[in-house]
Amino acid sequence: MTTTQSFDHLTLQAFSLALLQLEEPPTGTLQEAVQQIRNDITHQDMGAAAARIRTLDRQYHQSRLYQLYDQEYKILSQQYNTQEKAKSLLHMNGAATAILSLDAIAPGLIAAEDIKASAKNMLKRIQPKQQQASTETQAYVRSLQRAVEIADQPAITILKAIENRPLTLKDLPYFVNLSFEQAQVTVQDLWQKGYIDRTTSNLLHNIFPTLGRQRRKKEPIDPSQTYLTLTSKGYFFLHPFITLKTQGRRIV
Structure with missing residues (x-):
């Protein structure tokens, strides 16, 4: 693999984190540019x-997406110690594992329809083997974990607010x-995935969110009239570890 290809991997990693x-979601011409990038990945043209x-950088230097990309690129470069270290990726022990991360994981996330869900699934698969990976792969996994936590924060904030009232x-x-726009995007995502529902919803739909999935897809959320509440899925997302004591034994 050439030096250019090594830097291409770093670019794709940073963009996936951004x-x-x-x-x-990006709109207008930026959305079109992102779709072109996804099309290149679909056709296996990573370069x-x-x-x-x-x-x-030429047209969207001030965009939030480019600013995040630039930030993540600098962080990854620092984690790899120097850009020269990134250039010599293939000459290190554990290079095969590093290439797997750089060459497959990041492009897969960029092309994913639901990047957050894909990132979480990827982390579940990677984490058990993380200690065996190269330092470069571990750096990307750490950045991916941090990015997922940041991406989840608006949803967690909204779920906590709705839990209270x-x-x-x-x-x-x-x-x-x-902002209203940020809240709207997050609420729509939580609504579609069954983490929240209207307060007037059937009780069974709150307990078993999958039962109301088709209805939620068809029913719009009225910004001022639809009062939202947590479903059981939303509650357990906020409180994933429930401890019960049964006959002196703790069940987690």
């Missing part, structure tokens, strides 16, 4: 995808530090 943290990412979408910006 997309994961983006508060709102073209990386080149397109680097050219975002039923709220409408219009109410939420007054209770959480998010």
Whole structure:
């Protein structure tokens, strides 16, 4: 693998982390540019995808997406110690594992329909073997974990607010530090995935969110009239470890 290809991998890694943290989906010509990058990845042309990412600087330097990308690129470069170390990736022990991360994981996340869900699934697969990986792969996994936590934060903030009291979408910006647009995107995602539902919903739909999935896809959320509450899925997302004591034994 050439030096250029090694830097292409770093570019794709940084861009995957930026997309994961983006508060709102890109729109307009930036959305088209991102789709072109995804098309390149679909056609296995990683060099073209990386080149397109680097050219975002020309037209979208002030965009949130490019700023996140630039930030993540610098962080990854520092974690790899120097850019020269990234150039010599293939000449190190454990290089095969590093290439797996650089060459397969990041492009897969960029092309994913749901990047956050894909990142979480990928982390579940990687983490048991993380200690066996090269330092470069471990650096990317750490960055991926951090990016997922950042990406989850708006959802956690909204779920906590709704747990305290039923709220409408219009109410939420007054209770959480998010714009209406950010809250709208996050609420729609939580709604579609069954973490929240309307307070007037069937009790069974709150306990078993999958039962109301088709209804939620068809029913719009009225910003000022639809009062939202947690489903059981949303509750256990906030409180994943429930401890029960049964006959002196603790069940987690």
